[in-house]
Amino acid sequence: MNKILxxxxxxxxxxxxxxxxxxIAQARKAGHFVLVKVGTxxxxxxxxxxxxxxxxxxxxxxxxxxxxxxxxxxxxxxxDYITDLVGPLGKATHIEKYGTVLCAGGGVGVAPLLPIVxxxxxxxxxxxxxxxxxxKELVILEEQMEANSDEVIIMTDDxxxxxxxxxxxxxEEVLLRERVDMCVTVGPAxxxxxxxxxxxxxxxxxxxxxxxxxxxxxxxxxxCRVTVGGKTKFVCVDGPEFDAHQVDFDEMQMRLGSYxxxxxxAMNQYLTSTTSN
Amino acid sequence: KERTVITRVxxxxxxxxxxxxxxxxxxxxxxxDEALLEAKRCLDCPNxxxxxxxxVNIDIPSFIKNIERNAILEAAAVLKQTSALPAVCGRVxxxxxxxxxxxxxxxxxxxxAVAIGYLERFAADYERKSGKASIPECAPLNGIKIAVVGSxxxxxxxxxxxxxxxxxxxxxxxxxxxGGVLKYGIPEFRLxxxxxxxxxENIKQMGVEIITNCxxxxxxxxxxxxxxxxxxxxxxxGAGLPRFMNIPGENLxxxxxxxxxxxxxxxxxxxxxxxxxxxxxxxxxxxxxxNTAMDAVRTAKRLGAKHAMIVYRRSEQEMPARIEEIKxxxxxxxxxxxxxxxxxxxxxxxxxxxxxxxxxxxLGEPDASGRRSPVEIPGAIETITVDTVIVSIGxxxxxxxxxxxxxLTVSKWGTLVVSDDLQTSIPAIxxxxxxxxxxxxxxxxxxxxxxxxxxxxxxxxxxx
Ligand SMILES: Cc1cc2nc3c(=O)[nH]c(=O)nc-3n(C[C@H](O)[C@H](O)[C@H](O)COP(=O)(O)OP(=O)(O)OC[C@H]3O[C@@H](n4cnc5c(N)ncnc54)[C@H](O)[C@@H]3O)c2cc1C
Ligand SMILES: Cc1cc2nc3c(=O)[nH]c(=O)nc-3n(C[C@H](O)[C@H](O)[C@H](O)COP(=O)(O)OP(=O)(O)OC[C@H]3O[C@@H](n4cnc5c(N)ncnc54)[C@H](O)[C@@H]3O)c2cc1C
Ligand code: SF4
Ligand code: SF4
Ligand code: FES
Ligand SMILES: [Mg+2]
Numbered sequence: 001m002n003k004i005l006x007x008x009x010x011x012x013x014x015x016x017x018x019x020x021x022x023x024i025a026q027a028r029k030a031g032h033f034v035l036v037k038v039g040t041x042x043x044x045x046x047x048x049x050x051x052x053x054x055x056x057x058x059x060x061x062x063x064x065x066x067x068x069x070x071x072x073x074x075x076x077x078x079x080d081y082i083t084d085l086v087g088p089l090g091k092a093t094h095i096e097k098y099g100t101v102l103c104a105g106g107g108v109g110v111a112p113l114l115p116i117v118x119x120x121x122x123x124x125x126x127x128x129x130x131x132x133x134x135x136k137e138l139v140i141l142e143e144q145m146e147a148n149s150d151e152v153i154i155m156t157d158d159x160x161x162x163x164x165x166x167x168x169x170x171x172e173e174v175l176l177r178e179r180v181d182m183c184v185t186v187g188p189a190x191x192x193x194x195x196x197x198x199x200x201x202x203x204x205x206x207x208x209x210x211x212x213x214x215x216x217x218x219x220x221x222x223x224c225r226v227t228v229g230g231k232t233k234f235v236c237v238d239g240p241e242f243d244a245h246q247v248d249f250d251e252m253q254m255r256l257g258s259y260x261x262x263x264x265x266a267m268n269q270y271l272t273s274t275t276s277n
Numbered sequence: 278k279e280r281t282v283i284t285r286v287x288x289x290x291x292x293x294x295x296x297x298x299x300x301x302x303x304x305x306x307x308x309x310d311e312a313l314l315e316a317k318r319c320l321d322c323p324n325x326x327x328x329x330x331x332x333v334n335i336d337i338p339s340f341i342k343n344i345e346r347n348a349i350l351e352a353a354a355v356l357k358q359t360s361a362l363p364a365v366c367g368r369v370x371x372x373x374x375x376x377x378x379x380x381x382x383x384x385x386x387x388x389x390a391v392a393i394g395y396l397e398r399f400a401a402d403y404e405r406k407s408g409k410a411s412i413p414e415c416a417p418l419n420g421i422k423i424a425v426v427g428s429x430x431x432x433x434x435x436x437x438x439x440x441x442x443x444x445x446x447x448x449x450x451x452x453x454x455x456g457g458v459l460k461y462g463i464p465e466f467r468l469x470x471x472x473x474x475x476x477x478e479n480i481k482q483m484g485v486e487i488i489t490n491c492x493x494x495x496x497x498x499x500x501x502x503x504x505x506x507x508x509x510x511x512x513x514x515g516a517g518l519p520r521f522m523n524i525p526g527e528n529l530x531x532x533x534x535x536x537x538x539x540x541x542x543x544x545x546x547x548x549x550x551x552x553x554x555x556x557x558x559x560x561x562x563x564x565x566x567x568n569t570a571m572d573a574v575r576t577a578k579r580l581g582a583k584h585a586m587i588v589y590r591r592s593e594q595e596m597p598a599r600i601e602e603i604k605x606x607x608x609x610x611x612x613x614x615x616x617x618x619x620x621x622x623x624x625x626x627x628x629x630x631x632x633x634x635x636x637x638x639x640l641g642e643p644d645a646s647g648r649r650s651p652v653e654i655p656g657a658i659e660t661i662t663v664d665t666v667i668v669s670i671g672x673x674x675x676x677x678x679x680x681x682x683x684x685l686t687v688s689k690w691g692t693l694v695v696s697d698d699l700q701t702s703i704p705a706i707x708x709x710x711x712x713x714x715x716x717x718x719x720x721x722x723x724x725x726x727x728x729x730x731x732x733x734x735x736x737x738x739x740x741x
Contacts, residue, residue: 023496037453043545043552044453068552084453086490215545215553218451218492219675220517221537225528232521232528237677251528254628258530262554 330379429457431710
């Protein structure tokens with residue numbers, strides 16, 4: 001049981017939590033994640049640790065409400081308890097002084113990108129951050145990114161904010177403009193696929209943080225497996241970060257859809273049951 | 278003489294066509310009268326060979342004779358001297374290969390063995406239902422703190438035995454539930470959760486603290502545990518890493534490890550009241566022939582599969598699963614495709630597995646395991662329809678703990694290397710169960726826990 005110390009809305013569907021977890025706050029590094037379960041019958045879902053405060057003994061999570069389990073978590077309030085929370089999991093991001101680092105995040109990937117941006121900046125890199133969203137109200141964490149980047153570029157599909165266009169357009173503009181030593185990308189599998197194709201053309205080493213479906217998060221089940229460089233890897237223990245130029249994003253995208261129908265049905269049921277109360 | 282003419286008791290079972298649609302325990306247990314009569318069959322041998330067949334040397338004639346004179350609680354107390362989880366072992370031990378294989382009935386009389394496992398289960402269940410469960414006596418606290426990694430049978434039995442010796446024991450468990458494979462692997466129709474929970478409660482009553490959601494090596498390191506004053510560590514982290522075959526199509530949707538399938542259902546309550554989804558299909562193939570494969574295939578049947586199939590590359594004779602499990606699976610309508618080995622999976626446009634290609638096999642010469650080895654029949658390949666495939670070809674030790682503690686010697690199979698006393702290359706760290714043996718059995722894991730407790734106690738007493 002972990003107590004929720006603080007809750008804030010970044011947008012109607014994106015919630016920030018500060019949660020009591022002293023041991024994890026001590027042990028965690030950028031790139032680590034936790035598994036969270038709400039209720040006795042809840043599902044275990046992975047969430048990146050966005051920040052931690054060792055004096056308070058707390059970690060921060062940024063959760064996007066997409067289905068039943070994230071909705072149940074987002075419905076909790078300050079003072080409530082998260083039933084189960086375990087971590088820190090995964091390998092920490094490899095942080096070093098590369099020179100100029102381009103961080104590209106979209107959709108659900110923006111929250112997990114924040115701790116990487118912070119750590120890259122701290123290591124002395126020039127950090128250019130590109131945030132992509134469908135439209136203005138879906139842009140999140142802009143302020144926090146600003147505070148830790150030399151430059152933040154916002155891209156929206158519909159042009160309601162920042163520049164109009166998809167993330168690769170923003171990346172290419174930077175690549176044409178200046179030398180980039182490392183690119184980090186987090187977001188939907190298709191997005192990362194196109195980011196990787198583009199940076200490959202420009203010969204920029206690229207790291208992708210993968211968000212596959214997980215159950216235990218400790219290497220016990222294999223639900224999170226992906227193909228990297230022709231070999232099967234478990235994202236929860238071998239990752240979540242891999243050389244983006246080696247990842248089979250099509251397979252990853254396909255596997256993310258494993259439970260689509262069941263998830264949609266469950267969400268519809270959840271929505272009817274919560275609105276009828 | 279008259280004892281030997283009694284026929285071995287028969288275990289009552291739920292009817293196959295009822296039980297394959299629910300999650301109720303299949304074996305229903307013995308009645309008191311049946312147990313009393315079965316206990317009579319035991320000859321109280323002066324040199325009980327049965328006991329040497331039991332990996333933890335339970336005093337079998339003593340507990341059975343207590344049953345015979347209707348002192349069931351005393352029988353249970355005898356079991357508890359040696360076994361931390363008698364109700365569990367009475368259910369899942371491969372008795373037919375251990376104690377019962379060594380019973381004089383099997384060895385000399387050519388008759389069915391005394392039903393030691395059934396009687397063990399009976400005594401443990403009787404005690405639990407009586408509400409008069411005896412808590413083993415614990416020595417006064419000696420002020421020494423001990424940490425345990427993992428709450429499977431190895432960790433729990435170690436913890437119980439150290440508590441008896443007066444140590445303050447804390448068990449750290451990575452998952453949100455206590456029990457290891459007993460909870461996430463073995464299904465409730467074979468081992469109900471309330472039975473495990475009752476035995477865990479006994480261990481807690483002895484003063485053992487269990488902390489869930491805590492991964493040693495991640496949440497807390499061995500060095501931090503030492504700083505907190507823990508003088509000894511027992512690693513019972515199991516063999517949780519699933520193996521795959523690395524054949525084309527193995528990452529298609531619907532192909533998964535038995536660990537994933539069983540965890541979703543048993544630990545997470547998928548298909549019952551849990552929020553975790555599970556894929557269920559009409560044509561479910563389980564690859565493998567061990568206990569885990571039988572558990573998975575019988576689970577698939579219960580989830581409504583029309584065809585739940587075992588696909589195994591040798592013949593039924595070589596299957597490592599318990600005979601009872603194979604029998605139960607057959608009664609429940611499971612199909613057996615022996616001498617077949619998958620070589621490729623094919624999927625539909627969405628990536629869901631649709632068919633699998635099987636290589637037909639024949640039996641050749643015995644291999645290193647002593648079983649006849651499977652040999653390919655050239656050109657004999659067939660394709661069958663499947664929508665779910667569960668790969669159950671074994672597990673390897675999880676490298677998490679070994680890799681997080683520098684200085685631990687690990688074998689080429691990833692198991693921890695230990696001395697005869699189960700001491701690792703770091704003197705204050707002992708290990709047992711599947712992390713040392715690879716995938717083995719509950720009773721062997723428990724036995725290791727006991728043995729390690731005795732050895733660590735000696736080590737600490739002479740070194741602290
Ligand atoms: C390492 C990692 C870090 C992540 N960090 C964050 C984060 O910081 N913030 C955030 O909002 N999200 C994060 N995610 C994604 C988050 O875990 C999923 O959005 C969440 O599990 C969806 O569950 P649901 O029941 O709400 O939605 P559902 O409707 O059940 O699922 C929506 C989609 O999410 C994916 N998904 C479903 N179940 C799981 C699961 N058990 N594990 C992973 N993905 C699943 C599937 O693609 C599914 O189609 C991360 C994922 C990973 C693997
Ligand atoms: C489906 C299935 C059916 C089986 N059927 C039978 C049967 O009928 N009869 C039989 O005798 N045997 C059976 N077995 C085998 C038996 O269950 C195992 O041999 C036994 O459970 C091993 O016990 P253990 O204590 O070594 O490990 P486990 O039971 O695997 O427990 C290890 C525990 O350690 C935890 N852990 C791991 N790493 C860490 C860490 N770093 N920090 C904290 N905790 C950690 C794990 O989460 C787990 O709970 C079966 C196995 C399976 C999978
Ligand atoms: S623990 Fe297992 S082997 Fe030992 S007596 Fe009991 S059933 Fe037989
Ligand atoms: S060998 Fe068989 S008959 Fe003899 S004591 Fe053991 S259980 Fe009883
Ligand atoms: S989530 Fe189970 S192995 Fe990665
Ligand atoms: Mg979900």
